[in-house]
Every structure is written in structure tokens, then in C-alpha cells.
Amino acid sequence: AASSREMRRLKGHSSSILCCAAASGDGSAAGLVSGGEDGRVCVFDLRGSNEASQKYSFFDGLPVPSVCYNPVDMNLVYAAAGSSIYCFDLRLVRRMFLHVIAKHTINADDINQLAVNRKATFLAASDDSGETKILDLKNNRTFKALRGHTNICSAVQFHPQRPWEVVTGGLDSKMIKWDFNRGKQLAALDLGCVSDASKQIFNPPFVHALACPQREISGELGRTVAVARGDGGTDVYDLNGPAKRDPSQGLARKCSLDVDQGGHTAPVSHVNFASFDESGRTVISGGNDSSIKIWNWTACELKLSLNHNRKVNWMTTRASSSDNLIVADTSKFLRVYSVPV
Template sequence: MSETESAAAAERKPRRLRGHKKGAVTCCVASSARPGVIASSGEDGCLCWFDLRAKDVLLTIEAANKPISSICFKPGNEDFVYASAGNEIFSFDVRMGPQSKPLETYNYNRDEINQIAVTSKGFLAAADDSGDVKIVNTIQKCLYKRLREAHTSICSSVQFIPWRPWTAITGGLDSKLAAWDFSKGRTLFSIDYGSPELQNGSSSGSTGQCFNPAFVHSVAVSEEGILGGLYKVCAVARGDGAVDVVDLEYELAPARSKGPPRATTSTVSSKGTELGDGRSNQIQVKRIHLDYTMGGHTAAVSCVAFSAFGEKGKFLVSGGNDASVKIWDWSKGFSSETNSNAELVLDIDVKKKVNWLCTTPTDSDNLIVCDTSKVVKVYDFR
């Protein structure tokens, strides 16, 4: 996106996708096999399918009699979708149409589920309010592992790491990010964003944010091979308005050597002196910190996603409670070049708090936003 295109996109009104009956749209996911196909879930308990080439909703399934918190496609067969509602997980075959009934139901979680994720090998992860993550084997239809004791509060997010088949990463409202070997049920590393070292090392101490804890609200893991295979990272949406990007291979290195987990207590701000005073050629940046000083969020960041359009993964998209969506050219922050910083390339005022977002390419680059309304918004960067 050029600067002209960015400015035009910021002023452009979004296309509105209607299908949910009431309440907020809670989640959206984009099909990787069929560009332009979007699934969304809502507080009305419905799942909706949209094709951006069509005007109206393609399919609506009344999936649950309670709000749906999270959805995900089954990798390799996106006719199947998983949805969580309350402490249960349901799977549906969209080919069965509006009258589709759950094919499978899992209720291993004791508390309300906040996010689910699934692998191509059939492992399903569910993070819940107790702080636990349950790993379900959907092929054998049984509980595989219980991941616990890393989080002391609500576990808000979970994702699998695609290039490490037995590794998952979780975030919680205890301000912790944890990576797991879920085959053994043990943590590989943990970062505490609430620790004094990290709080003092970041620049997110603005007047509006100094009292907001660095809760982890969302985690996004990059796909394997993005940007020429140079980066294997995850992005972290924080309650203090900041977004962190973490080099996962660096953090996981101690685990490969079978040594004790390394205490992680330092961070490098992409706006800090480490990257801007000529010393960056001697510093190997392993984390970048995107906050209000760079034009970032002024309230909690609710979600993050790596872009699927253009050069895949080039942009990081974040949405927040400040009713804005930010698009970052993030990889510059990992560059060893002097004065090469991550930068904000687009700021969109979406008018309402953002619950979730995703991206998909069709004839144009599309950003899909779920906010506190019942309408899914699509921003088109043609």
C-alpha cells in the first residue's frame, strides 16, 4: 500500500456484511483455501458464511443458544468448522446447510472457553477462564493433555506454532505469554509482561495507559516461510495498549538444548535508543514494542493478525478498545540497519471497539473487522 492508497483507505467507508440477528459479532476467520470466504460468530449463537464476491450472507447456522466465543476452520478441510460456546466445543459440516447439527461435541473444559485452535494433525486446543488449556485429540475423540499452572488467571488465547508440530503458545490475563510442549504438558518458556523489568523497559507509560495492566488479550503466530523465511515470530496484543512482536526461535532456543528455561526479562522498543542511536548494528533485536509513541493504541489492544494479502505476513494488523485499527510494517524493527524502525503505515477509525479481525485477498486487499455491532465490516484496499 502506498501512502496515497493508505490515506484513501482510511477515509473509505466499509462494506457491511449482514447476517447476525442481534448482539455483537465476536469472531471472524478467513478461509486460506478459498480467498474471500469469511466465517463469523456472534453473541446470537449463530455462525455466518460470507463470500466477498456475493452481496448477501451465504449461510447462517444457529449453532448454540449462547454466545459463541471463538471459531476456526479445520486445516485441510475447511468444510468443517469448530466453534466454542460456554465450556463446550462443537464441530459443523457447512455442506449440510442451515439445518446443520453438531457432528461432535467436546466438554472437557470446566470454565468458559475464550479461544480455540486446531492443527492439521487433529489436535484441538481450548483456553478457558480457569487458566487451563485442554488439548483434545479429535481423531480418537478423547482428551489428550491438560496444560496448567503457567497461568494464574484467565487464559485468553491459544495458538499452535505451525513449524513446531508439538508446540503451542498461550496468553492470559495474568500478563503472561507461555510456550508449551503439549505432548509432554510442560512449558518451554514464559514471559511475564507484568514484571517490573518489562514494565520499566517499555515506553507504554502514558497518562492514559499507566494504570492498565499488560494483560495478554490475543496472540497471533506467523505462518512458516513469511518474508523469505527470515522470521518466525508471534505478535502479542496487550491490555496496556502495546503490541509486542517476539522472535519465537530465539525464545525457544534454550528448550532445544534441554537446559532450564531462560528468564526473559528484557525488551527492545523499536522506538527506543537501542535502535536509533547507531548501536543497532551490534544489537540482535529479538523483540519489538509498538506503542502509543509510534502512533499506536491508546487503550487495550484486543486482537492482532498477520496480513494474508500482498506479501504474506508483511503487515501486522491490530485492533483495540480505542475503536481503531492499526496496520504496521513490523519487520523493519528487526532490521540491523541503523535507524530502521517498525512503523505505522495506516490508522483506521472504525467508530466502535474492535472484538476481532482478519484479512483476506480477493480482487483487492480486504480487512474484516468485528466490532460491538451485529454487522461485519470490510475495508477494501483496492
């Protein structure tokens, strides 16, 4: 029987690991990148050893809070450090060290998350000023600045089905859907207005992370966004909406996964749609309670709970039956689980 216990520890960082991203594709895609508090980007091949195969650590000591692959060319990796975006080509390596092929400084403040759209034509970068900048990757120029949050903009995701839409989330407890071509807000949701106060832990419903399905999924299940909330809840919304008289003004909440369903007892720090579930029904949440929850969100059902023993910073998944959940936490190791598919 498949086991969900921790299988491997990956080494390459010297302190807390802030983020990680797995190369997308079928189960043969074995690439993994991570960024850390140590100002280092590490690259791993999950088919090989547990040691990083490549490294880059010349960010002037600045932490690396976000990394992501180019979905069209998996040889290209983007990393954020400070207010700058770095691009690496994994084929260009000297003595195990990565080579920066481009650097963009278009944000005015420290970046929290990077996201690239499916055609790899635009990159979004959300920052501490509450702003999200859209970078035109074809012409290497700023395409648009999206200003809507009154506090740190912690998360950004491209709409999986609509090429000109992004959704952002912030520590103002707001989630905003944008037409980034026009720079116009399409919907705004204050999570403080739609949260169930009776179920909240004693924390505001800050948006700590957003996730959209990374696989191509047709229909309603492919147009969702999952929200990691500071009050311990994990929500899933339909990005297209609208629901009649819904307080989200165009974003319909499909489910709310909280402590009543066996959820987190502390803020949810990260959330992910499982790449190993083609249907888009599996959401994984990680929390400051050092636990990982695997949900069938369409049934509001907790499928599996893992005691991780460390606060979760980030998670990524692979379309594989083994080594399919990778977790970055407050330790210097990436932990790899095999979750039953």
C-alpha cells in the same frame, strides 16, 4: 488507487460480533464465518451478497467467542460456546441452517479461543480457568491439559514451524510456550516485568490476543508471535529464541509497537498477521480506542491508521487485494475493508 475505507457491511447477527475467521488459501477463497453475543454462527460467501448464507443458533443462547476453519478441509468449521466445542460441515445444510456433526466438552470452564494446527491433527481450546485443553482430532479424545496461568487463559496459537509447540496468553499478563506432547513449559514470560512503564497507559499488560503467521513463511519471519496487550502495546516475539539474559527466558522480543509509534491509546483487543502480505512483515492491531493500526513490524513503522468508530473485538484477513480485512466489533455488522497490498 486502492482504498482502505470500509467497503461492505455483512448482515446476519442481532448483536455484538465476537469473532470471525476467513477461509485460507489464495484470493479465490471467499468463505467467512463469525460468532456473536447472540449465540449465533454465521457463514458468508464474499463473492455473493452481504447477507449470511448459512446460520446456526442452537447454543442455548450462549455467546460464541471463537470460530476457526479446519486448515486441511475448509468445509469443516469449529465454534466454541460455553465449555463446549462444536464442529460443523458446511456441506450439510438444511433450510439455510448448519448441522453439527460433532460436539466435544473437554474444558471445565468457558472457552475463549480455539486454534487448529496446520495438519488439522490437534485443536487447542483456552478457557476461563486458565487451562488449555488439546483435542486429538483424529481420535476425538483429550490429548493433554496445559495448566500454567493463574487467571483467564485468553489466547492460544500453535507454533507455525514446530509441530509439538503451542503458545498461550492470559489475563495474568503471562505468555507461556509449551511442548504439548510432554505437557511441559518451555518458556514463560511475565509481560509486567518486560513492559516499559513510562509508555504504558493506565492498564495492566494483560494478554488479550495472540497471533502467528497463517501463511507458510520460512526462516525467522515465519516463527513469530504477535501479542495484543492491555496497556496499549503490540509486541512481536521470536518464538524460538533465546536471547542472552532476556527476561523472557527464551522468547526474544523483536519489536514493541506503542503510542510513541502512533499506536493505540487504549487496550489492544486483537492482533493479526496479514494474510495478504506473503513476507509476514505486516501486523494489524485493533483496539478499544476504535482504531485499527497496520504496521510493518520489522521496521517498527505504522503504515496506515483506520478510524473504525467501534471497539474492535476480532479481525481476520484474506490473501486478496480486495475485501482483505474483516472486522468484528460491538455492532451487529461485520465490516469489510480493502487495504492496499
